[in-house]
Amino acid sequence: QSVLTQAPSASGTPGQRVTISCSGSSSNIGSYSVNWFHQLPGTAPKLLIYSNNQRPSGVPDRFSGSKSGTSASLAISGLQSEDEADYYCAAWDDSLNGVVFGGGTMLTVL
Amino acid sequence: EVQLVESGGGLVQPGGSLRLSCAASEFTFKLYAMSWVRQAPGKGLEWVSGISGSGGTTDYADSVKGRFTISRDNSENTLYLQMNNLRAEDTAVYYCAKDGQWLVQGGLDYWGQGTLVTVSS
Numbered sequence: 001q002s003v004l005t006q007a008p009s010a011s012g013t014p015g016q017r018v019t020i021s022c023s024g025s026s027s028n029i030g031s032y033s034v035n036w037f038h039q040l041p042g043t044a045p046k047l048l049i050y051s052n053n054q055r056p057s058g059v060p061d062r063f064s065g066s067k068s069g070t071s072a073s074l075a076i077s078g079l080q081s082e083d084e085a086d087y088y089c090a091a092w093d094d095s096l097n098g099v100v101f102g103g104g105t106m107l108t109v110l
Numbered sequence: 111e112v113q114l115v116e117s118g119g120g121l122v123q124p125g126g127s128l129r130l131s132c133a134a135s136e137f138t139f140k141l142y143a144m145s146w147v148r149q150a151p152g153k154g155l156e157w158v159s160g161i162s163g164s165g166g167t168t169d170y171a172d173s174v175k176g177r178f179t180i181s182r183d184n185s186e187n188t189l190y191l192q193m194n195n196l197r198a199e200d201t202a203v204y205y206c207a208k209d210g211q212w213l214v215q216g217g218l219d220y221w222g223q224g225t226l227v228t229v230s231s
């Protein structure tokens with residue numbers, strides 16, 4: 001069982017806006033920045049959002065992140081077929097003295 | 111372009127040892143924390159261990175504490191993971207990842223392609 005909680009699956013149609021949530025506690029999301037990664041099948045994960053809401057260069061502005069209290073969200077607007085992937089949230093946890101990941105959300109574009 | 115290339119994976123018997131390496135290039139290696147993250151077949155991501163830019167601070171997941179040792183050679187731009195007393199549940203693809211900061215915070219901005227470790231008799 002993961003320290004950060006994510007719904008196992010999400011779906012949307014092309015052009016739609018979808019949101020993926022990540023729930024934690026005061027020892028992780030409540031005190032530290034949240035990072036989001038996506039992973040296509042058979043490939044290494046890639047950083048999508050860092051420091052709650054910052055996009056690395058090259059990441060489209062269709063992707064946005066937010067944080068409130070002990071929860072965080074990743075929003076994808078203008079959904080495209082190539083967005084179909086697994087999405088993971090992560091944050092530092094000072095009770096465990098380590099990085100904790102969510103269990104991952106598999107996004108399906110219908 | 112930042113490059114991270116892992117090596118050292120393979121098949122090992124339970125109780126055995128393995129040493130993973132990650133060769134880094136195209137960035138100032140000593141300025142950034144590094145982590146190892148693994149992914150068991152069909153499962154999610156699990157952070158294994160991290161080390162600060164200087165190597166002075168190391169952290170481990172409870173699942174590997176006392177069995178795995180992370181280290182780095184800043185003169186050779188290489189990250190290591192020494193894995194001892196391996197168990198079947200350590201079977202996974204192991205990724206080397208660069209943090210965006212001096213200390214491990216989880217903002218892993220570059221990842222290697224991964225190396226497969228299989229623990230089986």
